[in-house]
Amino acid sequence: MVGDVVVINVHNSLGNQSTSLHFHGLFMNGSSHMDGTSYVSQCAIEPGARFTYDFTVQQPGTYWYHSHSKSQYPDGLRGLLIINDPASPYREQYDEEIIISLSDWYHTQTPDLLKLYGAMRDPSPDANLINDAADAKVHIQAGKTYLVRIANIGAFIGQYFWIENHVMKVVEVDGVYTDPVETKMLFVGTGQRYAFLLTIEEGLATNVPMITRMDESSFSMHSGRPESIDGKAWLTIDPELSFPDAQFPKGLHALNDMSLVPLDHEPLLEAVDQSINLTIDMHTQTDGVSHWLFNTEPYTTPDNTPSLFAALAAGSNATSPNTYTHQTQPYILSHNAVIEIIMKNKHMRPHPVHLHGHNFQVIHRSGKGTIEDTPVGTSPLRRDTVVINNHGTLRIRFRADNPGVWLFHCHMEWHSHSGLVATFVEAPLELQAQMGDKLMIGPNPELACDAPERIYKFNQDVNSAAEAQQASISFLGIPLTILALGASITLIGAATFYIWYRSKGLRQRNTSYSLVPIVDEDRIYEQDDGEIDSK
Ligand SMILES: [Cu+2]
CATH class of the missing domain: 2.60.40.420 (Cupredoxins -  blue copper proteins)
Known part of the structure; x- marks a missing residue:
């Protein structure tokens, strides 16, 4: 339910792959460190390790959660997340x-x-x-x-x-x-x-x-x-x-x-403060492979420093793109500025582009022989994932009122894996002020993931939540026994979710958000040579 605090303890039992969990569509306002993107908002959760997500849900509606690491979610590490709205x-x-x-x-x-x-x-x-x-x-x-x-x-x-x-x-x-x-x-x-x-x-x-x-x-x-x-x-x-x-x-x-x-009927955001041009293209890179990318270079996950940690450790340099690994395609957004993203698709495939931390107004889209503009004086479509047409153009706007480090990417997993991703560092100085009592990164952010348990040491609330009442998970709508293509799917498999609930007097049968973990048991990653593949 809107206003609930959700605490999710994740234990990574995948064997030889690290992981993380993203909650698609939730703004994570004030808790961008809970956005669940590996090496963006957090260290990857290593095999055998635990991580606690702890955030307040502020938006009603239909959402989903999925691994945001190593293209794992198509194998089953995903489910729907419904936030009920009594109003x-x-x-x-x-x-x-x-x-x-x-x-x-x-x-x-x-x-x-x-x-x-x-x-x-x-x-x-x-x-x-x-x-x-x-x-x-x-x-x-x-x-x-x-x-x-x-x-x-x-x-x-x-x-x-x-x-x-x-x-x-x-x-x-x-x-x-x-x-x-x-x-x-x-x-x-x-x-x-x-x-x-x-x-x-x-x-x-x-x-x-x-x-x-x-x-x-x-x-x-x-x-x-x-x-x-x-x-x-x-x-x-x-x-x-x-x-x-x-x-x-x-x-x-x-x-x-x-x-x-x-x-x-939110009115059109009219005065644009900052424009970002992103052209969807495909280039062959030095690895000899042709990559999907924005503009000229593909996104590459940082080696060891989550981009959020880089922002928190950089002091006043956090507003400089040079602070961030060049391959993360960083763009710095000014606090409360109206941002316009102007996109062009140079190829003959559509792409569903998704922004973390926000939804956005869609004010123009072309392609398929059509040009659609939001008429002046009307209220544009607002959503968090929108399809840009084959050979089309797209313009979206949002207000940078949510300090954080957010990815903007194609949600076709093969394309985002390939590099069709950019990093928006939004209001980094305000972010530093906001995160000061939540994360302890220290002066060497590149070392933080060596001992991730130290990063969250201020977060005593999370530890005490483990004492709270354990809630039952509400499986709304999705049949509990599912047989897909001969592979049996169990509700709790490779990853174990413990949903802890600390709300004010809600009884278990009134559990008001639902998580539907569906993991194919056949897809637990095998430990082949004992090597841990953690990036
Ligand atoms: Cu794509």
């Missing part, structure tokens, strides 16, 4: 909630895919899943209206999603309530979320097919194609009724997200 403006309009996840799926683990990876050869998925399963069945009751929360938690491919013969009334985009808009089809890019109202009439003769179809424009011409680009599931009214095959529409006409107006 939701739509609460009176539905009876129950359903959660739907969409994801492409690979039969090969990411470490093996990455060995073969080249930017011209984005690996194609093998299957398309709904709720991490093929042919999932989601139980519903006729005569009810549902709030359906949907998230694309896949590695790569955007998804066209529809529910046969039903209209979806969209009311939330990436955690932002919207004026209601009806549509028969959604496009959900990787990392994006929607919530919509869905009414199930009485007297339907069959159960209701749901379909998710991969966006074929993302496939690399050098990679193979999956056997089917469609994932199917059913809304089950009655198991005795038939489960008909889906009918496929002639064209894919999804809702244009640019038409969504935030319910708060």
Whole structure:
């Protein structure tokens, strides 16, 4: 629930890989050290080590969490994170909630895919899943209206999603309530979320097919194609009724997200203080590999100093880009400035770009033969992940009111792995003041990760939280027993999550956020030669 303090103790049992957990879409205002990006906001959590995330949730809506380390999340280290809102403006309009996840799926683990990876050869998925399963069945009751929360938690491919013969009334985009808009089809890019109202009439003769179809424009011409680009599931009214095959529409006409107006009607941020130009391109680097990148160079993860620690240790030099490893593509944002990012896509693939620490207004997008601008005097679409079209342009704006070190990156995992990432160092001096009593980095930030337990020594609250009552995890919507492609998926596997709860008098059955860890047991990384691969 909005206002809750969430404490998550992570124990890394992956064997030979370090990890970290990012909470996609949460601003982490005042707690950028909890953003969960390895070597950006924290040291990687080494095999066998523990790390405690401790933050207050301030935004209601549909979010997700995933590993932000070593391209691990497509193998299963991910789940949805729902923050309930007792004051939701739509609460009176539905009876129950359903959660739907969409994801492409690979039969090969990411470490093996990455060995073969080249930017011209984005690996194609093998299957398309709904709720991490093929042919999932989601139980519903006729005569009810549902709030359906949907998230694309896949590695790569955007998804066209529809529910046969039903209209979806969209009311939330990436955690932002919207004026209601009806549509028969959604496009959900990787990392994006929607919530919509869905009414199930009485007297339907069959159960209701749901379909998710991969966006074929993302496939690399050098990679193979999956056997089917469609994932199917059913809304089950009655198991005795038939489960008909889906009918496929002639064209894919999804809702244009640019038409969504935030319910708060936040006005356009008009006076731009700072502009950043980012061109999506692909270059062959000195390693002989062709990389996706912004402008001229690919992002490379720092060797040993998280960029946040570099900012905290640098004193007044923190405002100079030279303080940060050049390969992190650092941009310094001034406190409370209105930032505009002007993007150009030089290639024939779309990219879902995601900003940590903020959502942003989308004020212009071109491509697919269209030019869309937010008319003056209106309230632009606001979200945290937006798709830039093939050969398109995009302009987004936000106010730099959240001191922190935030990544801006493509959420196609192969592209961000390849280097399509920039670092925004936002209001570093204000950040130093804010973090002074939370982190102890010392004068040599490059040594901090040698003994990460010392960094958080001031954070006594976290230690005492271990004494707090342990809460049950609420598994909303996602079936507990999932069988996907012959691989059994267990809810707690390679990583163990202990959810500690210290809220004011909430009883367990009222647990008001939900974490749905889904980890494929077959994908626990093997310790091969005992070597620890920690970067
Ligand atoms: Cu991309």
